[in-house]
Amino acid sequence: MTDDLIFTTLDLDDESPANTARVAGWLDAVMRGFHQGRATDGFRTRWLAVARADGVVNRGVWDTSSLGLSSDVPVATFAHFTKPLNAGAAVVDAWMISDVTVAPTHRRRGLMRRLMTENLDSAVAAGMPVAVLTASEGGIYQRFGFGPATREARVRVDTSSAFRLRHAPDDGGRVVMADPAESWPAASAAFARHHETTRGALARPTFYEHWISGYDWDEQGESRRQRVGVRVGPDGQPDGYVVYEVKRGDETEVKVSDLVAGTPTAYLALWQFLADIDLARVVVGPAPAVDPLAHALVDHRVRRVTSLPDHLWVRVLDLAAALEARPWFADGSLVLRVEDPLGHADGTVRLTAEGGRATAAPSTERPDITLDVETLGTMWLGDVAVDPLARAGRVTGDDAALARFAALADGGPSPYCSTHF
Ligand SMILES: CC(C)(COP(=O)(O)OP(=O)(O)OC[C@H]1O[C@@H](n2cnc3c(N)ncnc32)[C@H](O)[C@@H]1OP(=O)(O)O)[C@@H](O)C(=O)NCCC(=O)NCCS
Structure with a gap:
């Protein structure tokens, strides 16, 4: 059966109709693999723009015996690109592996193994010190030398009157509300400060710019509920931000999707800002595994960790x-x-x-x-x-x-x- 399989790397700049169909097919396969809806034209255009901006290399496996059914859609996908990772003593390029999918019709026949081992060979040839990925399941990537290296908590914080910080995070900075469409320059400047000071911080792929600016990649359209608060430090420069939406219901909830801080005070100030949102009594969102918020609260029980999964997996190459x-x-x-x-x-x-x-x-x-x-x-x-x-x-x-x-x-x-x- 392997004779019917063609392993190819896509050329994202080839706009011929045949290649455009293949690129669209590749994206379809990824959306299918991660159980997402089919891509709209608008989504595809954005996806292509961010993939080009990040220099993503997209590989796929096409089955030529598919009887012409969905023949542009590959049976396996694999992508990589590189971004700087703060390793604690130095910032290094990390080879980021993503979009690993294999169709249910072709699973457990060694396709992922071949794509992964060839890809790691390429990373070594390119002189990369480490490869990184995030995993949908915990039992897949050890066999290729990846170890779970960071965790990310999800927390649920009671922001009613029980939420009290021991010390007001007051260093002369302030939080300002930003129109998402205008927030990217401040958010990326704040992230740069966070990246510089945080071991394990990995530069963001370009899709973050679209997302923080108000595009919802899951819903494939403008996110009208999204709000952004930017923290301006005492030096007048952005040193943090939070992206959130307020979900109304029996218990109105602030759902944080991204909270980034470049200083400890900025971090606590953003939490105080979230706690100050009226009509909501709960904030849910991501947090560091070891979270200063837990120790900054008078009553640490207002903050509950609802999950603490592994996040970044690291594979040392050099x-x-x-x-x-x-x-x-x-x-x-x-x-x-x-x-x-x-x-x-x-x-x-x-x-x-x-x-x-x-x-x-x-x-x-x-x-x-x-x-x-x-x-x-x-x-x-x-x-x-x-x-x-x-x-x-x-x-x-x-x-x-x-x-x-x-x-x-x-x-x-x-x-x-x-x-x-
Ligand atoms: C996970 C996935 C990519 C595996 O692809 P595959 O082509 O079936 O994997 P392979 O046949 O190459 O398997 C290679 C090895 O990994 C193991 N493996 C594959 N999937 C596994 C899983 N979900 N859990 C544990 N082991 C797994 C295989 O048993 C095999 O082990 P062996 O070499 O020791 O015998 C595929 O099942 C998939 O697309 N899943 C949905 C999307 C997804 O979860 N992607 C990962 C996101 S990071």
Whole structure:
């Protein structure tokens, strides 16, 4: 059956009728794979514009034995593009994998495996330190060396009179309401501050610009309920924003879809702003896994975590580059053995940390610490410390080596990635 399958990369700039139909078919396959409605012409035009702006590379698998039925629609899709990721000690390019779908008619025949392994080869050839993705299910991507590296909470906050911050987040800044259509320059400036200061922050794909400006990608039309509050810092520059809508019902609810802050005060000020919205007594939305709001409240129980799923999965591709981009929290040296069944990050290095940064040089010495590439991905952004991974049998070494590795590797604020793709 594989003889009937054609693996091709789309040329998004080819506007011939045949290619236009293929591009539309590719998008149809993705919408189908994620159980979304069929794309309207307007949606397709926007999608194409953002894919071009981000330099997305779209690959697909077409089945030539489809009897002419939906022959432009591929049976598998796969996309990648790159954006800068704050790894804590340096900002690195992350190879972002997205739109992975396989049609129900072609599942579990190795299509995704082939697309993924070939794609990771391309990422290595392009010199990428890490690949990242978000996963619809938790059991798929370990086999390719990805580890869940950040989490994102969903919280439900009672904003009735019980909501009280211990200290007013007052630094001379203020929150102003913005027309969504005009809010993008302020929002992107605020995000830039957030990206600079937040380990795990990943630059936003271009579809965010359309969305924050008022286009609803799910509904494929203008979002008339969307509101944007921009926080202006004491320096007069945007340092945060929140995108939300108010859902009226038995219990009127403020539904936050994006909240970004470049400073701790901006973060709490945006929450105070949300709590001050009249006629609503509940705010629901995303939050960091370790959330300062919980500690800023007088009564922490007004904030309830309703879910805490994994978010960004990391796959280390270049061992030395990845180790050198993350922060280290003590000075010292040890030999690290990383096992990678696909070979990309496989190796033994002497890691020498000093002043918060490390160098990693190939070594033939006996390793102090051994772990696999998936485990390295999980601990790379600092969401998981050495100890639980050692107790799980995933980081091994003698007790002294484990203690030294923990002293070097663990520390700093927990990571937060609020970028979805
Ligand atoms: C997930 C999906 C892409 C898998 O594609 P596929 O072509 O069937 O996968 P493959 O046949 O290449 O499987 C490769 C390996 O992954 C495993 N696998 C595939 N899907 C899995 C799943 N949902 N859960 C656990 N393991 C899975 C296979 O068993 C196989 O394991 P093996 O190589 O150890 O035998 C496909 O089922 C799909 O389109 N799902 C809906 C969209 C989606 O969830 N996309 C992922 C978004 S990030």
